[in-house]
Every structure is written in structure tokens, then in C-alpha cells.
Amino acid sequence: MVTGPRTLAQVSEGDLLAEIFPYFAAHDGLLIGPGDDAAVIATGGSVVATTDAMVRGRDWVDEWSTAADVATKAFTQNVADVAAMGAVPTSLLVTLVADPQTPVQWAVDFACTLGRLAQESSVAVAGGDLSSAPTGTLMVSVTALGDLGGRRPVLRSGAAPGDTVAVCGTLGRSAAGLALLQQDLGALAEVDGLRAECVAHHLRPVAPVEAGPAAAGAGATSMLDLSDGLLRDGDRIARASGVRIALDSELLRPDTDVLAQVVGGAEALECVLAGGEEHSLLATFAGALPDGWRPLGRVEVGEGVTLDGSPQAPRGWDHFAG
Amino acid sequence: MVTGPRTLAQVSEGDLLAEIFPYFAAHDGLLIGPGDDAAVIATGGSVVATTDAMVRGRDWVDEWSTAADVATKAFTQNVADVAAMGAVPTSLLVTLVADPQTPVQWAVDFACTLGRLAQESSVAVAGGDLSSAPTGTLMVSVTALGDLGGRRPVLRSGAAPGDTVAVCGTLGRSAAGLALLQQDLGALAEVDGLRAECVAHHLRPVAPVEAGPAAAGAGATSMLDLSDGLLRDGDRIARASGVRIALDSELLRPDTDVLAQVVGGAEALECVLAGGEEHSLLATFAGALPDGWRPLGRVEVGEGVTLDGSPQAPRGWDHFAG
Numbered sequence A, B: 001m002v003t004g005p006r007t008l009a010q011v012s013e014g015d016l017l018a019e020i021f022p023y024f025a026a027h028d029g030l031l032i033g034p035g036d037d038a039a040v041i042a043t044g045g046s047v048v049a050t051t052d053a054m055v056r057g058r059d060w061v062d063e064w065s066t067a068a069d070v071a072t073k074a075f076t077q078n079v080a081d082v083a084a085m086g087a088v089p090t091s092l093l094v095t096l097v098a099d100p101q102t103p104v105q106w107a108v109d110f111a112c113t114l115g116r117l118a119q120e121s122s123v124a125v126a127g128g129d130l131s132s133a134p135t136g137t138l139m140v141s142v143t144a145l146g147d148l149g150g151r152r153p154v155l156r157s158g159a160a161p162g163d164t165v166a167v168c169g170t171l172g173r174s175a176a177g178l179a180l181l182q183q184d185l186g187a188l189a190e191v192d193g194l195r196a197e198c199v200a201h202h203l204r205p206v207a208p209v210e211a212g213p214a215a216a217g218a219g220a221t222s223m224l225d226l227s228d229g230l231l232r233d234g235d236r237i238a239r240a241s242g243v244r245i246a247l248d249s250e251l252l253r254p255d256t257d258v259l260a261q262v263v264g265g266a267e268a269l270e271c272v273l274a275g276g277e278e279h280s281l282l283a284t285f286a287g288a289l290p291d292g293w294r295p296l297g298r299v300e301v302g303e304g305v306t307l308d309g310s311p312q313a314p315r316g317w318d319h320f321a322g
Helices: A013-023 A067-083 A104-120 A173-182 A186-191 A193-203 A211-217 A230-241 A249-263 A265-274 B013-023 B067-083 B104-120 B173-182 B186-191 B193-203 B211-217 B230-241 B249-263 B265-274
Strands: A030-032 A039-042 A046-055 A088-098 A124-132 A138-147 A164-168 A220-225 A244-247 A281-285 A294-300 A305-307 A310-312 B030-032 B039-042 B046-055 B088-098 B124-132 B138-147 B164-168 B220-225 B244-247 B281-285 B294-300 B305-307 B310-312
Touching: A013 A104, A013 A124, A039 A088, A039 A124, A046 A067, A046 B088, A046 B138, A067 A088, A067 A104, A067 A138, A067 A193, A067 A211, A067 A220, A088 A104, A088 B046, A088 B138, A104 A124, A104 A138, A138 B046, A138 B088, A138 B138, A164 A244, A173 A193, A173 A249, A173 A265, A193 A249, A211 A220, A211 A281, A220 A230, A230 A244, A230 A265, A230 A281, A230 A305, A244 A249, A249 A265, A249 A294, B013 B104, B013 B124, B039 B088, B039 B124, B046 B067, B067 B088, B067 B104, B067 B138, B067 B193, B067 B211, B067 B220, B088 B104, B104 B124, B104 B138, B164 B244, B173 B193, B173 B249, B173 B265, B193 B249, B211 B220, B211 B281, B220 B230, B230 B244, B230 B265, B230 B281, B230 B305, B244 B249, B249 B265, B249 B294
Parallel strands: A046 B124, A088 A124, A124 B046, A244 A305, B088 B124, B244 B305
Antiparallel strands: A030 A039, A039 B046, A046 A138, A046 B039, A088 A138, A164 A281, A164 A294, A220 A281, A244 A294, A305 A310, B030 B039, B046 B138, B088 B138, B164 B281, B164 B294, B220 B281, B244 B294, B305 B310
8 A cells, every 4th residue: 555645646637736726826917827728917018028947956955945945946036037127027837847756745835835925926826837757857947927017127238337236135145055054054044043044045035026126117227136146147237238347345245244154254255256046136226226225336347247356257156067 | 088969068058048049039029038137028918828848758758859859849839828828929938957968959959940930930039047957857848928919818618508619730640640659660650651740740749820819810719729638628628618528520530530541440539539749729619610620529518528429538648647
């Protein structure tokens, strides 16, 4: 007799969908939701669209991340990309590709958290796909759609010399959290607020989503979300805009000082400069910074990213690098 | 010294994107394309959205399917879903999740074919994601967006007793092609036109995409694309609409007679009834059928799917079934 948790192999696709759909609430902008060939979503003349996948063993390990953690990161990655265009996230499509031996509870927990986060942000879960996969494979892919509300999208290419480089949110927390987990210090998280904060940021990042459309309204000249590190993402703005991003280490001190307590001084700066998966928003502004943003440096004539005037090689996460 | 084809592990994400992007042509409706955090796509007040993933070892095997074949099937699956809502496909987001040992050429071939198919259909490749995966894993996920052009979406739930059940496209070809491949008769395809047609339909299905919006304009009361078999997909309309789908075996003869030459008589009917991945469009009409559609039966008061009056258990593809 089979014991242990139910696996996906033991339920039909229809049964699994019946368990999952209740977590995806109704939504005004969702004209037709899950259950038909495609969803129909109300838009305002254009739609912002992005997609991000997460793969077990690469983007998470089960020892550290629950299904709820994975849902949180998948949600945040995608809505942060929409927000970084200056748009309000409106809907998600969610794909689960799973070894049939995956516990049903994993899929249910994933859907439950994703549905809750979506509902809290007034985002519709509009559809998705389920597919089985070879032994050991577990992957989620999310597509997020967003509405610019009549605003022009904020691109990476609009930064101009003289603009202020600014961030909304933290720097380096996710990388520090990952370092703690790798040192097996994640378990200390419960007895140490700052460590707990870093580990939580790595496992369950939250992006300042509302700051994206607000920054667009306040005239941000370029914007992106920090997914691959300040240097690498800063270099993306530098290249797209044909400018230099000049960072000032004094302005990074609010982050490096905090992280020095967690991972030491040298590592703290590296976390701030090269740490990925932070999902704070990086933008440039010609005028005053909106509430919630703080300066990191200036946009200058030139190319690349500098720290206190020294060129910095773009480094950070690259998906296929050995 | 390393020899053999370049693998993804040997190129940076940026290098790979630089090789892939040229295959994705510019498009009028694509306001902002690949290269920023998210794409911006022109819409007409609402957007149709769907997503479908394909996994090596489940949805294809490399022995049978080239990267171009996989791109064709991924494209067709998604645009057929959009068309089945009565919408015109406008844009795609494409995710590749790949073992770093995957040959770069596979990704390039995939992108080349997807880009060509998109361009031929005036569909924009608006963005996507690249992610590495554990050894052996290769997966593609496509999200398709579409425009209803002011029409109401055609759902599964609108069929009414008295409507004609009709199909646009073939039935059973993909399943017959799969059967030939499984019998190792695929190699015969080159010397036999009909076998070649079936194998090609399985490996590189083409959907009657333009017939979807046209059917919506002609008053289709319900519609879907045949992805999981006539019985299973017919049952979806029956359930959603609260009706019976009554099929007439005489009306299936154009397909069963042809397929009998390929797989024999008994198997031919099973291919037509239960064969998946055909991506023809199944719809119901209250009035005359539009050009390109042919009747399969009637919508009746009742439930489920019948063949010549006999109830048929819904059978066909279920993704997690052992």
C-alpha cells in the first residue's frame, strides 16, 4: 500500500486545478480568468509584459526554501519588473513544471501563497499551465502583465548626465542572506534580527512595487529593478543610456554599515555592489527624489559604472556561467 | 582542449541574447521590445493571454524533434489558444530553461524558427527569460498575447442545444504520427506522403489561426483548440456549457478513412477521438458554418460526449497521469 504524501502522479490535472483555483481570487480587471483557453484582461491601450522562471537546484534548494518562499520570490521578481517600467501590475500567468513525484502539497502551498500575494496587491492570477517533467525537475514560470495608466514607460535608456542615481529599497540584503545560508548560519536567523532580515530577504524578497509607478509619475528618467546586482544592473542603464553611473561609497554606507555587522566589512561592500535578487528599484531623476528614494551617486558623461571615480567591472549573476 | 559544439556554459547570457535577438523582428504593435525589464504592447482595451510549456522527455524527445520542431509546436500551441478565444495573436514571451551543456545551436535554431513563425504571422516576440537548469533539463515556456479587435471572446461555455458542432482542420493526424514514430515507422515518412503528413503534423503542428477570429465574427457560440483530444476537449465544452456534444461517426469519416490507411481502422477512430496535440479548432455555431469548417455533430440537451448516441468516457492526454 502506498503511504506518504500524495504526489502529482496520484491526481489528475483536473483534480489539481480544482485544488489550486480557489486560491486565485476574482478581480475586476480580469474579464475572463482561468479555465478557458486564454484569459482576457482589461487594459488601457497598452500592456506591459514580463516573464521570469525559477528552477529548483538553480534558483532555490528545498533545504532552504519552502513552496511559499518560491511563490514569494517568483511573484516579486515579476511584479518588480513591471513596476520598474512605471506600470501597475495587473495580472499573472503561472506555469508549474513538475516531476510527478512532487507532493501535491507543494503545488497547493505554492498556489496559496501566490494567490494571497496577488490578492494583497490587487493582481489577478489570470491563467497558467501545468506540465509534468523528468525525475527531480521542479520549475515555475510566471508572466506578469501591467498597466501604465497612460504614463510613458520608464526605460533603461533615458538617464542623462547630471541626473541623480537613486535607489528605493535596500542593497545587498539578499546576497548577505545567501552568504549566511551558505555558511549554515541561516539557523541563527531566529535569534538575530538583522541576520533574520537578510535571510528572509533572500528567501522571500519583497519589492517596493508601488514606488515604480510613483517614480514614473515623478519623472524618473530611467529605471530597473535590481535583480543581478548594482554594478551589473547599473551598467545596463549606463549602456542603454550612453552614460556613466558614478556611485559614491559614502552614499552606500547605510547598507554597507548594516551588512558589515552580518558578513564583515569587505564582504558587505561586495554584497552591496554585486549581490543579486534584491529587487529594490534603481532609477535616475533629473529633479528632486520622490519620497522613499535615496541618492547613490550621479549620472556623468562617459561609460560604465564607477565607485568613487574608479571603474568597476560589471559583476553579478550570469545565468549560464559555470 | 575543449572540442565539440559550443554549449550554453561557454557563453554569457548577454552573448546568447545577442545571438538570439536578431531573429525577433520589429513589430508595429510592440511599443517596447526585448531588452528592458518588460515589454510594452499596444492593445485595444483588453488583452488575451495564455501560456504553455514544453519539457524535453515529456513533450518531445530529441531523437524525433529538432529545435525547430519544438519551436513550431510551442508557437502553435500558444497562438491556437489565442485564436480559440476569437482573438488575433499579437505577441509572445519566450522562456528557455536549459542545462548549461545544451548546445548553443539548439537555442539559436529554436529562436530562429520561433522568430520566423512569429514574423510570418505578424506576431511580435516581446520578451522572455533565460535560466540554467540541472543536468539533462531542457524546457521552453511561451506566453502568447492577443487582441480581440473589439469582439467578445468566444468561451467554452456558450454552446446551446441545436448548435452544430464543427471543426476547422484535421483530426487525429498528430496521434497517428506519434503512433508511427513509436512503431519506428517514422523513417518511412519520406517515401509515403500520408505518413509523412501525419509525422509532420505531430512534430510541427500548424493551427488554423486565422479561422479563430473569423469564427468569432461569424457567431461561434463556443470554441477551443483541440489540444487534448476530441472527447476530452468536447467534454470541456459540454461541461462548461451544460450540454451534450453528440458526435456522428459518419461525419468523422473524412478523417477515419484517411487514417485507416496509416494506422489501421480500429486505431484510426481512436486517433480521431482521443488523439491530442492536433490544434485544430473545435467550435459550435447556431447558424451556417463559416468557410473552412465542417460539421461533426450536434449540441443536444444532456451532458458529456456521445458517438452515434453512445456515451463516451472522456479520454485523452492528462499531464500527470502515470
